[in-house]
Amino acid sequence: MIYAANFKTNHTRKSTENYIEDLQRKLVDKNEEDRVFIFPPLTALDAYEGDFIIGAQNAYPVESGAYTGEVGVEQLAEFNINTILIGHSERRDILGESQEAVAKKFAFFKEQGFEIIYCIGESLEIREQGLEAVIEHLVSQFEGIDTTYENFMVAYEPIWAIGTGRTASVEEITMTHDALKKVVDKPLLYGGSVKGANIAQIAAIDNVDGVLVGGASLKTETFLELVLH
Numbered sequence: 001m002i003y004a005a006n007f008k009t010n011h012t013r014k015s016t017e018n019y020i021e022d023l024q025r026k027l028v029d030k031n032e033e034d035r036v037f038i039f040p041p042l043t044a045l046d047a048y049e050g051d052f053i054i055g056a057q058n059a060y061p062v063e064s065g066a067y068t069g070e071v072g073v074e075q076l077a078e079f080n081i082n083t084i085l086i087g088h089s090e091r092r093d094i095l096g097e098s099q100e101a102v103a104k105k106f107a108f109f110k111e112q113g114f115e116i117i118y119c120i121g122e123s124l125e126i127r128e129q130g131l132e133a134v135i136e137h138l139v140s141q142f143e144g145i146d147t148t149y150e151n152f153m154v155a156y157e158p159i160w161a162i163g164t165g166r167t168a169s170v171e172e173i174t175m176t177h178d179a180l181k182k183v184v185d186k187p188l189l190y191g192g193s194v195k196g197a198n199i200a201q202i203a204a205i206d207n208v209d210g211v212l213v214g215g216a217s218l219k220t221e222t223f224l225e226l227v228l229h
């Protein structure tokens, strides 16, 4: 299993340091084959060492240059970061990243050899139209994406399940992931209100290879409930 913690706009540099120190101590109990990723805010990036991988929640697809407010590969390289989240619904919907911009980012970071967690997901409106509409939408989010790139995985995060406490049902996740696996044969993470109370059920689904976690990842205790379940 893959366990990925997306801090979003939470935690400071200091609290991230404390978190990672605490996590590292307790990760000695995790299954060796499980992989843990932490995506802290950009201001908290550092060259942490341990049984986890630190990634960037976002970056601009450049080495360096005149892009006020953005960071490029040069800034990430300082901390040996070569893992990135691309296409998160919050970036698409709140920050206005188009599919074209997302695809450009993907192509750039692929060229750099980054490990990419590529996020897709549908709105409630689309989910209410049924599975076929959902899959059609999810497939459209692969437009311009090289799905043969070996160093990437997909995170399916239904927007209506993010931060709402409303997890997709086992049936919804199963059917969506089964359909997605036929489109992209890559590790598939589920995200959306994953927590201690539902991890066993979600992790037991065949085509769920891991989870991408927001709220429940913010404290080591609740994140470890997932990693060590």
Ligand code: 13P
Pocket: 006, 088, 157, 161, 162, 163, 164, 165, 191, 192, 193, 194, 212, 213, 214, 215, 216
């Ligand atoms: P929550 O776990 O808070 O629902 O967030 C999911 C998510 O968006 C992770 O990227």
